[in-house]
Amino acid sequence: MIDFLYQLLLTFDATLRVATPLILCAMAGIFSERSGVVDISLEGKLLMGAFSAAAVTSVTGSPWIGLLAAIGASVFMSMLHGFACITHKGDQVVSGLAINILASGLTVVIGIALFHQGGQTPSLFGDQRFRKLELWFTDTFDAIPLFGTIYRELISGHSILTYAALLAVPLASLVLYRTRFGLRLRAVGEVPEAVDSAGISVSWLRYRALIVGGVLCGIAGAYLSISHGANFVREMSAGKGYIALAAVIFGNWRPVRALLACLLFGFLDAATPRLQGFEFPLIGEIPSQLMLAAPYIITVLLLAGFIGKPSPPAAIGQPYDK
Amino acid sequence: MSAATQNPTSGQNAARIALELKDVSKSFGLVRANRDINLKIEKGTIHGIIGENGAGKSTLMNILYGLHRADAGQMYVNEAEVSIRSSADAISQGIGMVHQHFMLVNMFSVLENVMLGSEGGSLLKDGKKATLKTLQHLADNYGMTVDPYALISDLNVGMRQRVEIIKALKGGADILILDEPTGVLTPQETKQLFEILNVLREDGVTILLITHKLAEIMEITDNVSIMRAGQMVGHRHTADTNPQELAELMVGRKVLLSVDKGAAKPGEVLLKVNNLEIYHERGHKELDDVSFEVRGGEIFGIAGVSGNGQTPLMEILAGMRVPSAGSFEVLGATVSKGTPKGPKEMRNMGVGHIPEDRHVHGLILDFEARENMILGFQDADVAGADFLFDSASITQHCQEQMDHYDVRPANPFLHAHSFSGGNQQKIVIAREMYEKPRVLIVGQPTRGVDVGAIEFIHKQLIALRDAGCAIVLVSVELEEVMGLADRIMVMNDGQKVGIVDAKDADTNTLGLMMAGLTSGEAA
Numbered sequence: 046m047i048d049f050l051y052q053l054l055l056t057f058d059a060t061l062r063v064a065t066p067l068i069l070c071a072m073a074g075i076f077s078e079r080s081g082v083v084d085i086s087l088e089g090k091l092l093m094g095a096f097s098a099a100a101v102t103s104v105t106g107s108p109w110i111g112l113l114a115a116i117g118a119s120v121f122m123s124m125l126h127g128f129a130c131i132t133h134k135g136d137q138v139v140s141g142l143a144i145n146i147l148a149s150g151l152t153v154v155i156g157i158a159l160f161h162q163g164g165q166t167p168s169l170f171g172d173q174r175f176r177k178l179e180l181w182f183t184d185t186f187d188a189i190p191l192f193g194t195i196y197r198e199l200i201s202g203h204s205i206l207t208y209a210a211l212l213a214v215p216l217a218s219l220v221l222y223r224t225r226f227g228l229r230l231r232a233v234g235e236v237p238e239a240v241d242s243a244g245i246s247v248s249w250l251r252y253r254a255l256i257v258g259g260v261l262c263g264i265a266g267a268y269l270s271i272s273h274g275a276n277f278v279r280e281m282s283a284g285k286g287y288i289a290l291a292a293v294i295f296g297n298w299r300p301v302r303a304l305l306a307c308l309l310f311g312f313l314d315a316a317t318p319r320l321q322g323f324e325f326p327l328i329g330e331i332p333s334q335l336m337l338a339a340p341y342i343i344t345v346l347l348l349a350g351f352i353g354k355p356s357p358p359a360a361i362g363q364p365y366d367k
Numbered sequence: 368m369s370a371a372t373q374n375p376t377s378g379q380n381a382a383r384i385a386l387e388l389k390d391v392s393k394s395f396g397l398v399r400a401n402r403d404i405n406l407k408i409e410k411g412t413i414h415g416i417i418g419e420n421g422a423g424k425s426t427l428m429n430i431l432y433g434l435h436r437a438d439a440g441q442m443y444v445n446e447a448e449v450s451i452r453s454s455a456d457a458i459s460q461g462i463g464m465v466h467q468h469f470m471l472v473n474m475f476s477v478l479e480n481v482m483l484g485s486e487g488g489s490l491l492k493d494g495k496k497a498t499l500k501t502l503q504h505l506a507d508n509y510g511m512t513v514d515p516y517a518l519i520s521d522l523n524v525g526m527r528q529r530v531e532i533i534k535a536l537k538g539g540a541d542i543l544i545l546d547e548p549t550g551v552l553t554p555q556e557t558k559q560l561f562e563i564l565n566v567l568r569e570d571g572v573t574i575l576l577i578t579h580k581l582a583e584i585m586e587i588t589d590n591v592s593i594m595r596a597g598q599m600v601g602h603r604h605t606a607d608t609n610p611q612e613l614a615e616l617m618v619g620r621k622v623l624l625s626v627d628k629g630a631a632k633p634g635e636v637l638l639k640v641n642n643l644e645i646y647h648e649r650g651h652k653e654l655d656d657v658s659f660e661v662r663g664g665e666i667f668g669i670a671g672v673s674g675n676g677q678t679p680l681m682e683i684l685a686g687m688r689v690p691s692a693g694s695f696e697v698l699g700a701t702v703s704k705g706t707p708k709g710p711k712e713m714r715n716m717g718v719g720h721i722p723e724d725r726h727v728h729g730l731i732l733d734f735e736a737r738e739n740m741i742l743g744f745q746d747a748d749v750a751g752a753d754f755l756f757d758s759a760s761i762t763q764h765c766q767e768q769m770d771h772y773d774v775r776p777a778n779p780f781l782h783a784h785s786f787s788g789g790n791q792q793k794i795v796i797a798r799e800m801y802e803k804p805r806v807l808i809v810g811q812p813t814r815g816v817d818v819g820a821i822e823f824i825h826k827q828l829i830a831l832r833d834a835g836c837a838i839v840l841v842s843v844e845l846e847e848v849m850g851l852a853d854r855i856m857v858m859n860d861g862q863k864v865g866i867v868d869a870k871d872a873d874t875n876t877l878g879l880m881m882a883g884l885t886s887g888e889a890a
Contacts, residue, residue, distance in 0.1 A: 225486040225494070232472050232483050239470035242434070243484025243534075244455030359473070 051194075056315050058199050061207055062273060064311030066091065066282075068210040069265035070289030071296065071303040072217045073258035077123075079221065079298055080254030081234040081360040085141030086126050087262060088286025089148035094119040094266020096152035099166040099277035100159060108175050108271050116263030122148065123259030124252070131251050134364035145286075153279050164279040166270070175204045175272035206268040213261060217300040230254055234358030237365040247365045262286075291344035294355055310340040384446060385410040385542055385573040386431070391440030393426055400426040402597045404440070408542075408590075413564060413574045415584040415605070418594030419617055419789070419817035424577045425467070427594070428544050431575075432464045433457040444542070458484075460542075463535025467546040469527050470534075471519045477530050478502070478515040481537055501537050509566050525556035532563065536572075543567065544575045549583060553672065561587050579617075579817055581610040593617055618819045626850035628829045633853070634663035637806050637837035638684070642693035645679050653679040655861040656693070663805065666828065666838040668852025668869065670845055671881050676861035677810075677841045678723060684808045684839060685720040686713035687728075697806055714743055719804030721795055723811045723841065729795040730783045737765035737779035740798050747802075768797040773823060789820030796827060807831060810841045825851060845877060859883035 070087045077084035097118035102111030122144050129140040153164040160166055180201035187193040221227035229250055233240045237247045269285075270277045288310055296303030317336040324330055347355060386408040393401040400423045408414045418424050429435040431442070433451040442449055444460045451457050457464070471480050478498055487494035499515055506512040511529055519527060528548060535543055545564075549557045564574055564587060576588060584591050585605060593601040593616040601616045638661040645654045654676045661667040669677055682688040684695065686702075686709050694703030698716050702708045710720070722728035730739050741750045741761055749764045751757030765779035774786070774793045783791060792812065799807065812828065813821040828851060832838055842848050848855055855872055857864040857880035864880045879885045 223491055225489050225491060228479060228483060228486060228491060232475065232479075235472045235474055236470060238466075238468075239472055239480070239483065242432075242454050242464065242466065242470045244453060244458045245484055356474075 052319065054195065054198050056312070056319055058202075059315035060308060060311040061199070061203060061211075063314045064307045065204070065207045065210045065268050065273070066265040066285050067289045067292060067307040067311060068304055069206075069213060069261045069268070070286055071292045071307050072210075072213045072300060073261035073265070074290050074293040075217060075221075075296075075298055075300055075303060076230070076254045076261070077258040078293060078361055079234045079358055080230050080251045081237060081358055081363065081365070082127070082130060082251055082255060083137040083141060083362045084126075084258060085138055085290065086122065086144035086286075087258075087289050088282055088284065089141075089145035090119040090122045090259060090262035091266045091269070091286045092145075092148040092152055092280070092282040093122050094263040095270040095281055096148075096156065096166070096266070096277045097263075098267035099169070099270035099274075100156070102169055102173055102271050103160075103167045103276070106173055108169075108173055108267075111271050112175075112264065112267045115267040116260050119263030119266060120256055120259030123255040123262070127252050127255045130364060131248050131255075134366060137362055137364075149280065152277070156277065156279070166277040168276045169271060170275070173271070174275060175206055175268075177202045178205055178208070204268065204272040206264060206272050209264060210268075214300050214304045221300065226253070231358075234360055237360050241365070251365075288340045291340050294344060294357075295347055297353075297355055298358060313337075313339045383410045384408065385444070386575075387443040387446075388427075388431075389441045389443075391427070391430060391437045391442070393430060393435060393437050399597050401430070401437070404599050406592055406599060406602075408573060408575065410573050411568060411571045412589040413568055413576055413587055415588035415591040416575060416577045416594060417579060417581070417584050417591055417613060417617060419579060419819060422594040422617070422817075423597040424594055425546060426597075428464065428546055428575070428577055431457065431544060432462060458538060458540070461538075461540050462542045462544065463538070463540030464544040465528065465531045465535050465546065465548060467548075469531055471527055471530060473520040474518070476516050476518055477513055477522075480519060480530055481515075481534055483534075485538055498537070502533065505533055505536060508570070509563055511563060525552055525559065528552065528556075528560065529563075536567075541571065542573045542575070544577070546577045547579070548576070549578065549580065557583075581613055581818075584613065585610060614818055617817075626825050626829070628851075629833070631665045631832065631853040633665045634835060636660045637663045638695065638697050638839065640684075640693075640695040643680065643683060643690050643695060644692040645683060645688060646691050653861050654683070654690075657858075657861075657863045658693075659856055659863065659866060661806075661837045661839055663835045663837045664832060665853040666832050666840050666851050668848035668855040669839065669841045669858060670848045670855055670877055671843075671858035671864075673843045675858045675881075677858055679861075680858075681720075681723065681808050681810050681839070681841055685718070685722070686710040710743070714802075717802070717805040719799040719802070719807040721799050721807070721809045721812060723814075725791055725795050730791060732784040733782060735780050735782055736769070736774070736786070736794055737761050739783050739794055740765040740768055740779070742798065744798070744802070768801065769794075772797040772827075787817070788815035789817045792816050792824065793820065796824060800827065800831060803834070804831075804836060806837045806839075808839050808841075811843065812840070813842075813844070813847060845874060849874070849877070857881055 070091055074084045074087050094115035098111040098115035101114035102108050105111070126140050126144050129135040130137045156164040156166060183197050183201045186196045221231060229240060229245055233247055233250045240250065241247050269281055274281065289307065292303050292306035292310060295306040313336050317333050320331060320336070321333060322330060347353070384407055388404050388406040391401055391404040392399070404427060416424050426435060430437045431451070433453045433456050436452060442451060449460055451460065478495060481502065482494050482498040487497050502513070502515050511533055513526060513529055513533065519530065522530070548560060552560060568574060578584060588605045591603050591605050591608065591613065592599055593613060595617060640657060640659050643654055643657045644652065647653045657676070657680060659667070671677055679688060683690050689704055689707040691704060694701055697718060700708065700716060726732060731742065741764070744750060750761055762779050766777065769777040769779065772793045774790050774797065783794065786794065809828065812824050816824065828838060840848065840852055849869060849872055852869045854866055855869055855877065856866045857877060859881060860883060864883060867876065
C-alpha cells in the first residue's frame with residue numbers, strides 16, 4: 046500500500062513536469078482566444094520557442110539568454126499570425142496552420158544549417174539548463190513523516206519554469222478579471238463593436254493579447270528543450286500545443302479550469318508508462334494508445350455536447366470589420 | 368413652406384449651436400452616401416433626422432461619431448471646428464451614441480459594460496466604485512434605474528437600451544445621438560424612453576434622434592431635418608410641419624398614409640383553425656385553444672403585443688411547427704399532430720409564407736438575390752427543369768421579379784445583405800406572391816421598411832386579397848392591422864381574446880383587448 050502511494054506520488058510529480066508546457070500554452074491560448082483570435086498556432090510557437098532556446102543556449106551557454114530568444118521567436122510567430130489575421134483579416138485557422146507548418150520546417154532547416162546534426166541541436170550540460178530547484182526547508186521538512194516526503198517529491202524539485210507555469214494561472218485570472226486590460230480583452234472577444242465604439246482600438250488590443258500568448262508559448266518552448274530536455278529534437282512539441290488548445294476548450298476558456306484540464310491530460314500522460322502491463326480489475330490492461338488519445342477523445346466528446354456545453358467567446362474566429 | 372434647405376435657427380443667437388456640419392460629403396466607391404450636408408443643431412433641443420432606409424442617416428451619424436471619415440466638409444462642436452477621426456475623439460468632444468444594434472457584451476454585467484472604455488486605471492477596483500456612483504447619479508437624476516450586477520443577457524430590450532444610454536452619458540456627454548432607438552421597443556418602453564429624453568433635454572443635453580417613424584418626430588422633437596438620397600432636403604420646426612409634409616419630403620412625392628382599399632368580397636372558407644394548442648420546449652402553453660376561419664378575398668388581421676402567441680400560430684400555419692393539439696383545415700387538407708405537413712407540402716398546396724423575421728426565415732443574407740428569389744421553389748421549373756440549376760433562367764426570373772416589384776438596385780447578383788430592409792422585404796414578397804398563393808401567411812410585412820415601400824407592400828397585399836387570396840396578417844403595428852385587415856383577431860397570452868370587424872374597431876377597444884381586459888364581443 047505504502048509502495049502504491051509512493052508510486053502515486055511520483056506519478057503526480059511527473060504530472061507536473063509533463064503538464065508544465067501544457068499549462069503555459071493553455072494560458073497563452075486563453076489570452077489569444079479570449080480576444081477573439083483562434084490560436085491553433087500554439088503548436089508552432091511552442092516548437093519555434095523550443096528550437097530557439099536550445100540553439101541560442103548552445104551558442105551563448107546561458108539558459109536565460111536562450112529563454113529570451115525563445116520568447117522573442119515565439120512572439121515573432123504570434124505577430125505573423127496577427128499580421129495575417131488581424132491586420133489583413135485573413136482566416137485565423139488557415140494562418141495558424143501555416144505558422145505550424147512554417148515552424149515545423151524552419152526549425153529543422155535552420156538546425157541542419159547551423160549544427161549539422163540532422164535537425165537536432167547539441168546537447169546541453171550542467172548550468173546550461175534550467176535544473177531542478179530544491180526549495181527552502183526541504184531537508185528540515187524531511188523529519189516530518191508524510192508531509193516531508195510530499196514536500197520533497199511533489200512540491201520541491203521542479204524547474205523554475207514549472208513554478209512559472211503554476212504562477213501563470215492565478216496571474217492570468219487576475220489579469221483577465223481584475224484589470225482594465227482583461228476587461229477589454231474579454232469584451233473584444235465577445236463584441237468587438239462595443240470596444241470600438243468605446244473608443245478603444247480592436248486591432249491593438251488583439252495584438253497585445255497575441256504578444257502575451259507569444260511570451261507564454263516561448264517560455265513553454267524553452268522548458269521543453271532546455272529544462273525538461275537537454276537539446277532540441279525535430280518535432281519535439283509532438284502535439285502538445287493541440288492538447289493545450291483542447292485544455293482551453295475543456296476548461297471553457299477559463300484559467301483555473303484549463304489548469305485542471307492540463308493536469309488531467311498530464312496525469313494521463315504520466316500514468317501511461319506506469320500502467321504498461323498493469324491489469325485493472327474487470328477491464329484488464331488498457332492499451333497505451335488509448336491513454337495517449339484520451340485528451341483528444343475527451344475533447345471530441347466535449348465538443349459533441351456529451352460533457353457540458355462549451356461557451357466560446359462569441360466573436361472568436363471573426364476578423365473585425367467595421 | 369417650401370422644401371428650402373434653410374435652417375430654422377438661422378438668425379438666432381449663434382452661441383447656442385451645439386453641433387454644426389458644413390458641406391459634409393462621403394462616398395463609398397461609386398455610391399455617394401452623403402452629399403454636401405449642412406446641419407445646425409441648437410443646444411438643448413431634440414433634433415430629429417428623418418429619412419427612408421438608405422437615405423444616408425446612419426452614414427451621417429457614423430461620421431459624427433468618428434466611425435467613418437468624411438471625404439469633405441467641416442464639423443463644429445460648440446462653435447469650434449473639430450476633427451473627429453475615431454470614436455475616442457467623438458467621446459472626448461462630449462458626443463455619445465446609442466447605436467441601432469446594441470454594442471453590449473451579453474456575458475458582462477451592466478457595471479462592466481458601462482465601465483468599458485473608462486475604467487479609471489489599470490486595475491478595475493477603483494473604476495467600479497466610480498462607475499457605481501455614476502449609475503446612482505443617473506438613476507437619481509433621470510430615473511434611469513438599473514441593477515449594476517445584472518447580466519445583460521438577463522435584461523429585456525428596453526433595459527438594454529437604457530444601459531446603452533447610460534454608457535453614452537457616463538462621461539458627461541452633452542450631445543446624444545440615438546440611431547433608430549424605438550425600432551425594437553414596445554409602446555410602453557418607447558414611452559419610458561421619451562420620458563427620459565425629455566428630462567435630459569431639460570437638463571441641457573442636445574439630442575439627435577434618427578428615425579423613420581413620423582409619429583415619433585411629431586411627438587418629441589423640437590426641430591427636424593429631412594434626408595433623401597444622401598442629401599438634406601429640408602429643415603423644419605416640428606410645430607410648423609405635419610406628417611404629410613414630412614413624408615412627402617422623405618419620399619419626394621405624395622404618399623398615402625392611410626390604406627386605400629375597397630370593400631372585401633369574402634368567398635368560401637379557405638382556412639379553418641380548430642382549437643390549436645402548442646407547448647413551448649420549456650413546458651408552458653404558447654398557444655391555447657385558438658379557433659378562427661378565414662375566407663378567400665379577405666385579410667384576417669391578428670393584433671396583440673408581440674410575444675402573445677402570434678409567432679407560434681404563424682409557424683404552425685406555415686408548416687414549420689406541429690401543433691400539440693387541435694388541427695387546421697387549409698384548402699381541403701387537414702393538418703394536425705397525427706397528420707403533419709411540412710413547409711414544402713404547405714407551399715405546394717398553395718400556402719405562401721412571408722415570415723416575421725426576414726433575416727432568419729425569409730432570406731439567406733449571404734446568397735445572391737437571384738438565389739433568394741427561388742428559395743423554396745428550387746425544385747420548380749423556373750430554377751431549371753433538369754437536375755442542374757439553369758443559371759440564365761434563374762437570373763432572368765429574378766430580374767423580372769425585381770422590375771415588377773420595384774426592388775432597388777435591380778441587380779440579381781447582389782447579395783441579400785446589400786439591400787435595404789424595404790428592398791429585402793420586397794424580394795421576399797415577390798417570391799412568395801409569384802406562385803399566386805391561395806392562402807398567404809404574412810408576419811410584420813413592413814417592419815424596418817421605409818414609407819415608400821410600406822405603401823407599395825400594402826398595395827400588393829390588397830391586390831392579392833382582391834384576387835381571392837385568404838390572407839392572415841400578423842403585425843405589431845396596430846395601425847397597420849387596422850388599416851389593412853377586414854376582420855381583426857386580438858391575442859393575449861396565447862389565447863384568442865376576440866374577433867372584431869375592422870370597421871368597428873378603434874385603438875382604445877383593441878388596446879383593452881390586447882391587454883386581455885375585455886373581449887371584443889362584450890365591448
